[in-house]
Each structure stands twice: as structure tokens, then as C-alpha cells.
Amino acid sequence: MDAFYAQVEQLDDPSLRGRPVLVGGRNGRGVVLTASYEARPFGVGSAMPMSRAIRKCPKAIVVPPRFERYMKLSSLIMDAFEDFSPTVEPLSLDEAFLDMTGAEGIFGPPLAIGRKMKDAVRDVTGGLVASVGLSGTKYVAKVAGAIYKPDGLLYVPQEEARAFLAPLHVSKLWGAGPATVPRLEAVGLRTIGQVADADPRWLSDTLGAMGRRFASLARAENPRRGKGSRRGRSMGSERTLAVDVSDPAEIKLHLRRSADAIGQRLRKKGGMLARGVRVKLKTSSFRSVSRQATLRPAANTGAALYQAAVELLDRFEHTEPYRLVGLAAFDFVSERPQQLELFDPDRLAERLRLESTMDAIRKRFGRDAVKRAEDQERPNRGIAVNLDHLDAPLPETST
DNA sequence: TCTGGGGTCCTGATGCTT
């Protein structure tokens, strides 16, 4: 979607159409989330401090964000995409990859597919404009989609992808930001074409995992299929405060708010439990510090997350006031296996069934095929099977 | 000029387990 939040505001309030709109917080520390295309010629863009944006574009209308509205429209759009492909991989509220393999028979050639998708977005949202890029890899499609924003449409055939990327600056590589671009330039790489021509082993030695990824992006390789929706790896809540804080009681207040919010979201997600929590603080001199801990047992209530956060708070050095207080949960497990108390008398039958299964596996595949997780700390202890030893299917009773 | 909030992924250090 093009300037998504700003476009939504202009859609819902016709008086904003054709005028420069900035979506973002108005308090002293806010930044611009999205600038409408009317505001961009003034040099205003995402992540710019709001005070500076207003100085650059004094006529801009500042609108506070309405995330619930954006989420509603986003889900309408994602639903519409499901009519085009069974594999829709949302990247954020306003961007998604669709695996269109084999769709030409149904929707026509690539450009026709793109036009139909843009029409569908316009129809389900009541007039929002999207840009579509099509190609043989996700990265090339993404770059193609961004070239003619807003309201763009571009198809790059796979055989032309490398030439299409070659003249672009390395800052267009996915994952190359303000820290990495100077490193690339320092070793003589200014264009994506130069990255594609470089020796992949040298790139890997020079830039690690990043180098390997850049090599494959630049060569338009890695045509991975869309993955579909993905399960989150972490869930957080953080807040930049209007005034810096150093009073522990006040910090705890913010941690409590975050803990409750995360707990609620975790439970909404169908009873996910977190095994890890991390407290993040940002000092007034803009230094980020964090401490994390493992939750035993895993939890999804605000009270449990808060309790862990308070304990973590003691592990900071607290040398200066904080401008941001945040909390995140990670390392998720689903609720059901956690609730299976293997040593609960009511579960004894289950336990015995597992024991006999374990014996059956041992008998068939040898002693080393099975090990028991004996860690008394972990409530979800059970039986682990070393798959390296299995050269035949497991007996059915083990499933 | 004065820096958000939601995330993912990578790296290097360290300690534990096998």
C-alpha cells in the first residue's frame, strides 16, 4: 500500500484529500509514521521527528494514528488476496507476498494479474491505491513494486531480473541500512550489479551471513516459495515517555501496563505461553540496555510477566534516567502440552502409555534412540527421540 | 535535528551438556 496510514485518513476524511497529511504523535517526542504524497516534496518522510517535519512543511495537517482502523482495512485487503492465491505471506499491515505459481491460467499474464489485484484492493477498501510488483523472486518483486509508487505496476521477468537490479545502489538491498551501506562502499561495492559479480565466498568472509544473503539477492536467486502466514517469534510493548524517569516505582508502573497488554494479546492468540521475557530500557543519552530471563513455568498472564520484569529490573545498573520502558515476551509454546502434567495421578495412564512407547522404540532402534528429559525444572518434560537413529518409520503407537 | 513502536535476524560471549 502507498503511504498507507495517510491514505486511510484521506479516504475517511475527504477534507484531507489533496493536502499534505502527517500521521504520527503530536507530543514533543513523536515521529512521522507516514507522510502523504502531498507532503513528501517538502522533504518529509517516515521516522522524521514530528517537530522537524512541521518546520519543513508548516501547512501539513497532523493526524494521530488509528491503528484499529488500519488493521481492519489491512485484514480486508489480505482477505481479498486469498482469492488470488492460497499462499499469502503478510510482511506487515500494508505489504504482502503472494505466490502466484500457476495462476496465469486463471488470471491471465502477469500484468493482468497485477491490475486485477490493484482493482480488488480499491474495491474492498472503497478507494485505496496499491502498488504491485511481479517477478520470479520475492526480493525482485518487492523492488519492482516500489519503483513506480504510488499506484505503480511493474513486471520483471525472471531472466531480466539481474539486469534490472544491477544499476541500483546497494542501499536498495534488503537488509542494508545506514550501518551496512558504508561497509559495502568501503570494500568497493556501490551497485547491486557489483555485489552480484563479487565472489560469494569473499562476500561471506567479509560480511558474514549478511554477505551470503546479499550475494543471493543481487543475483536474483533464492526463489523461495511464499511461506504463508507465520507465527510470531516475539511480542512486545514499549513506550517512549514524555518525561524521563528514574523512580523505580514509576518504571514498574510502565512495566505493569506493558505486561498486561502483552498477556492479553498472548491469550487472544489462542493461549500461547511465553518462556522468555526481556525488559528493555533506553537511557536519556539514547543507549539501549536490556535484560532477559527464562520463565519457569511458561506464562501468559500480565501478573506473571510483570513479576519476572520486576526481578529483571534489579539487574540493571541504573546510572541515568530512562526515556523508554519496554517489555517483550518470546520463545513461545502452545498452552496444551504445558498443561499436560505427566506426574499428575490423573495423567498416570498417559504416562504409562508413553513409557511403553519409549520401550518399544528402544527395543526396535536401540538404547540410544531415546533419552528422557529429566530436568525437574521444566514442567513440560517428556520424551525426546533422537531422529538420527531412526532409519525406519516409527511404530504407530508412538505418534 | 533530536531521534516511535511493532517486529526479525545476526553476532559474539559465556556457560552448560554430551
Add this chain to the structure above:
DNA sequence: TCTGAAGCATCAGGACCC
């Protein structure tokens, strides 16, 4: 029973994306 190496998990910090 001891020991070293390898592999893994955890932790803290940082870069990046939208």
C-alpha cells in the same frame, strides 16, 4: 573418573524493516 572438544542454549546488543 577425568578431560577436552564440540555443540547447543542463553544472553545482551545492534542493525534493519515497515
